[in-house]
Amino acid sequence: MTRLINDPAAFADEMTEGFVAAHADRVCAVPGGVVRATEVPAGQVAVVVGGGSGHYPAFAGLVGAGLADGAVLGNVFxxxxxxxxxxxxxxxxxxxxxxxSYGNYAGDCLNFDAAQERLRDSGIEVRTVRVTDDICSAPISERGKRRGIAGDLVVFKTAGAAAAQGLPLEQVTQLAQRANDRTRSIGVAFSGCTLPGASQPLFTVPEGRMAVGLGIHGEPGLDEVDLPTADGLAQLLVERLLAELPEGVERNSHAAVLLNGLGTVKHEELFVVYRKISQLLEDAGVSVVAPEVGELCTSFDMAGVSLTLTWLDPELEDLWLAPADSPAFRRGTLSPRPRRAGLTAATPEAEEIPPATDGSKAAAGLLVELLSAVEATIETNVEELGRIDAVAGDGDHGIGMQRGARAAAAAGRAAYSRGAGAGSVLTVAGDAWADKAGGTSGALWGMALRRMGIRLGDQAGPTAATVAQALHEARTAITETGGARLGDKTLVDVLIPLDETYRRTVDSGSGGIEAAAIAAAEGEKAAAATSDLLPRTGRARPHAERSLGTPDAGAVSLSLVARTVHTTLSTVLSTTTGR
Incomplete structure (x- = not known):
């Protein structure tokens, strides 16, 4: 377990601060992650990688000459x-x-795609390569759904080396994509990992057994077998990967080989396993090129390993062997480069607050109380939300909601103190939620609050009817962007009943508090009913059967928020009206 922590919600930020302090000669902190501290030639393609924290040396440790130019660092998992x-x-x-370039996970795809659009809108040319090396996460017929694990190192190294050669963006992209298409990985685990501050691991493996096909976010394996010997494990890993050669690849080809420790398997054990892997690959006619044995993409304290094969052509082999110098991966020698000038980690200035009417400002004060109440509710339930999410997912939902709710409440209070109206309080809170929470959930919550804020505006106090319209627009934004539907076992299974019930109750002539009460009750029923559903999207999809009997964490958190909104509204309004 992770023992050396302060506030679990601050773990990723404090880890980044310490990492930068330890490697100030190579990296510099900027809002959102780290970038190279040394000069980069003008006109060179920038390779930006990233994902959740908890996988060091991925992703921050791979920033440096000949590798990535920057790493975007999300919260834990x-x-x-x-x-x-x-x-x-x-x-x-x-x-x-x-x-x-990043692993093919729903939250990463959602947020990186949104960023790509914004960067393109500002005039910057952007391309994307998603890493899909994990053969256990989807069949070959659905290879586009596979997730990225330790094979990301080869893809990032290929891209970084190609960029360092001065190749144009289109060619760098094609080479990185070719490396991904020729990369295959498989992982196994002997015990699960424990998130910072959690008392229990995300999953357990019985003594003497081994999980096969696990994910790097603590997702349990797809199969379980008796724990083999080191040679037996080597044979299992090699046989599985050799059974799926990329199109056009023969066994007697050159391959980059990565034997990756996932957290607590020591180098000595890895070398014992690699001894047999090397023999098996040689017997199969594979020519191994610059193998890597060690921690390359971890999962906190998970006891496990993964094996990656990247089938190299002459061009990819040259890029794999090219020099690189980053905190965690170095090859060959590179001439010293001067430190970049004028790079600062200054935080963005606060946006200007639009003018608001007195009625909207009064409503903004109520919204600030609601945001604070939501923050308190999430703080109370953070561990339970994480526990629910860990049944078939990665267990990060509680911490993500905690970070998002804290940021939204603080941003809402700050905007209100500067004279913001109701709409601006919600839009500012939504942006803060999305930025600090990260993940699919953070993006969707941020989008929902922003959409509601835009609909309410700052020129009039909200009514039950306009709140109903705003809630419906939030629903539309989430369903269109996230793609989830009723029955997929997501927060949408609560959001749609909430929206429809609130709107129907208001249309029948009821007031906002009564409509909120009825909608909250309907949301609680809907959240409980997700226990009987199988997930059809997201990280829980490969482990669908495990989630039966447990509600969806996103659905539960939304129902908690809906009930908190009703309770707070009832308390505040009854106090102000004397009822």
């Missing part, structure tokens, strides 16, 4: 926000465009 990606992207761009 949660994707970074779109704003973080934009911030790091702008700090790295030198006129040659940006290649974004």
């Amino acid at each position: 949660a994707s970074p926000s779109a704003q973080q990606v934009v911030s790091v992207g702008r700090a790295t761009e030198r006129g040659g465009g940006i290649l974004l």
Whole structure:
């Protein structure tokens, strides 16, 4: 377990601060992550990688000459926000465009795609390569759904080396994509990992057994077998990967080989396993090129390993062997480069607050109380939300909601103190939620609050009817962006009943508090009913059966918020009216 922590919600930020202090000669902090501290030639393609924290040396440890120019760092096991990606992207761009590369997870795709659009709108050319090396996460017929694990190192190294050669963005992208298409990985675990501040691991493996096909976010394996010997494990890993050769690849080819420790398997054990892997690959006719044995993409204290094969052609082999110098991965020698000038980690200035009417400002004060109440509710339930999420997911939902709710409440209070109306309080809170929470959930909550704020505006006090319209627009934004539908076992299973019930109750002539009470009750029923559903989207999808009997964490958190809104409204309004 992770023992050395302060506030679990601050773990990722404090980890980044310490990492930068330890490697100030190579990296510099910027809002959202880290970038190279040394000079980059003008016109060179910027390679920006990223994902959730908890996987060091991925992603921060791979920033340096010949590798990545910047790494976007999300919260523990949660994707970074779109704003973080934009911030790091702008700090790295030198006129040659940006290649974004990251593991193929729903939250990462959602946030990086949103950032890509924003960067393109500002005139920067951007391309994307998603890493999809994990053969256990989807069949070959659905390879686009596979997640990225330790194979990301080869893809990032290929892109970084190609960029360092001065190749244009289109060619850098094609080479990185080719590396991904030729990369295959498989992982196993002997015990689960424990998130900072948590008392229990995300999953357990019985003594003498081994989980096969696990994910790097603590997602349990897809199969379980008796714990083999080191040679037996080597044979299992090699046989699985050799059974799925990329199109056009023969066994007697050159391959980059990565034997990756996931957290607590020591180098000595890895070398014992690699001894047999090397023999098996040689017997199969594979020519191994510059193998890597060690911690390359971890999962906190998970006891496990993964094996990666990247089938190299001559061009990819040259890029794999090219020099690189980063905190965690070095190859060959590079000439010293001067430190970048004028790079600062200054935080963005606060946006101007639009003028608001007195009625809207009064409503803004009520919204600030609601945001504070939501923050308190999430703080109370953070551990339970994490426990629910860990049944079939990665267990980060509680911490993500905690970070988002804290940021939203603080941003709402600050905006209100500067004279913001109701709409501006919600839009500012939504942006803060998305930025600090990260992940799919953070992006969707931020989008919902922003959409509601835009609908309410700052020129009139909200009514039950306009709140109903705002809630419906939030629903539309989430369903259109996230793609989830009723029955997929997501927060949408609560959001749609909430929206429809509130709107129907208001249309029948009821007031806002009564409608909120009825809608909250309907939301609680809907959240409980997700226990009987199988997830059809997100990280829980490969472990659908495990989630039966447990409600969806996102659905539960939304129902908690809905009930908190009703309770707070009832208390505040009854106090102000004397009822």
